[in-house]
Amino acid sequence: MDTSHATDATDTTDPAVRRFEAICVIFNPHSTGDAPDLAAKVRDQLSQDLPYTPRIRMLPTAHAGHAVDLAKEAAGTPNALVVSVSGDGGYNEVINGVMSAGTTDTVCAVVPAGNANDHHRTTARKPLAAAIAEGRVREMDLLHLSTGDGPGAQSVYAHSYIGFGLTPVVAIDMEKGNKGALKEMVSVVRTFAKFRPFRIQHADGTRAKVDSLVFANISRMAKYATLSEAQERPADGKFEVVLFPHTAKWKVLLKAFRAATTGLGDQPSVSSYEFTALKPMPYQLDGEVRAVPANTEVRIESAPSALTVIG
Template identity: 80%
Template sequence: MDTTPTTDPTDSAGTTDPTVRRFDSISLIFNPHSTGNAPDLAAKLADQLAQDLPYTPEIRMLPTAHAGHAVDLAREAAATPNALVVSVSGDGGYNEVVNGVMAAGNTDTVCAVLAAGNANDHQRTTARQPLARAIAEGQVRDMDLLHLTTGNGRDAEALYAHSYIGFGLTPVVAIDMEKGNKGALKEMVSVVRSFAKFRPHRITHTDGTRAKIDSLLFANIPQMAKHATLSEAEDRPADGKFEVILFPHTAKWRVLLKAFRATTTGLGDQPSVARYEFITLKPIPYQVDGEVRSAPANTTVRIESAPSALTVIG
């Protein structure tokens, strides 16, 4: 993705730094009915940028009107050259913005997220500095995405994820914990309840072998749900690979023990791949950055790394 700035910022030696950006437009996309105070956070960021930036971009406040609207708003914002699109939201809202920008095609758009909501795993694990300061300094970087395809041919559906894609129990439990913001004891009660209702899923791998799984998670970030450390990989999310965290079906107390390990010492090193494929045998629910969906039976599911697919700041 092209990261050439409109102007030519130079360092002390007088050489051009191609990673420094000054934006012609900055779009702030937010849910006006957010429980995470997104409208106020968006307004404060807009005011701070208008005051602190050494140049004068067009700053747009773009409230969403319905679920999925952020995809359309982000795609339209990305049609403007040299644009920054900021999602003032949690992980789900940022997922919509990322998919909207990717749907716009090969643009020079930069993305960012300002945490607002319960689930902010991506911002928490990837942010390097306060967003307003990062925008003022203009230092951008490339980030991998996860690319999910379900089905084949004309019936195939594709989505991008910035953080994780999960099938089975682990993401269900994690999101249940995240929504509550309840404290350790009540979160553990949520875990136990999820276990009580959960049934394992069967899938077929590309080599023809069948597997009975409790959880299958593909991660582009090392942590989720505030407490769970999924992997010790250091280069994510810009190494062209993602981690695969597989829980084969076993006694529920063993899975609970693994979940407890994830929230304390972490799960340790996990396999890192660029592609993973399997076939569902029955309908299976899954989550993309926390948003729940479902894949039908007898469907090919393919997860691929999209290396350096997105340019980000923050």
């Protein structure tokens, strides 16, 4: 759906300032939240407030995973901005679609909709319409996860975090409407009933039983949980590793409470991390649940400045 056709891609001597020829707004029209209304507001505001006239396309998704295809197609348009009106999971699909397009000058942005909006909450600098009018873009690192070889191999990107074990499960549970550290603590206790630690083998051959292992490209999850003291606008080619070795549950509760109140403090910062999943393991990728089979090598790498963003 095009709302305008005239284009004024103003030349500039500053490569960080952009005037977009096309703006593609991707949203779920059947969202239980406010995504359709927010998408319409984005379209109307950009049509009225921008100092130039890009072609604005409304791209509703038809099924789970459709945003990947829509974003990949949109990234084939020169000088395009792809706006995801979604939570963290929807934005994850968009960035994976753009990354699958290969070399592209596409810029990405997210308008928060739904419950999980950790990425926007942690990285946003100014209202999107004002940022687009100003046109100043910046680069952002991504996390890249690759597993195994052959037909079952996975290769996928995350904008915020990749987590195995307890911490990401609790974080998603916290995001389902609870507010305040006390209620978050209740979420932690409830999640304990169905949680079991997992075993991994590190790259040096040593094995460990772990309660939680999170690779974080942002410093905060689920509104109140502060994972590390990482910079909130990540572009340093590294990510933080937050590891909870298996211990008594009351000690894990204390760590979780600390994350929800004062934060966990400094965490190791690396550019890559490898381990082998000794048993089938679910994991959270920007809030979306996936899994790796037993005896699978898992590699997490920073993709430095892989994505250009605005907002």
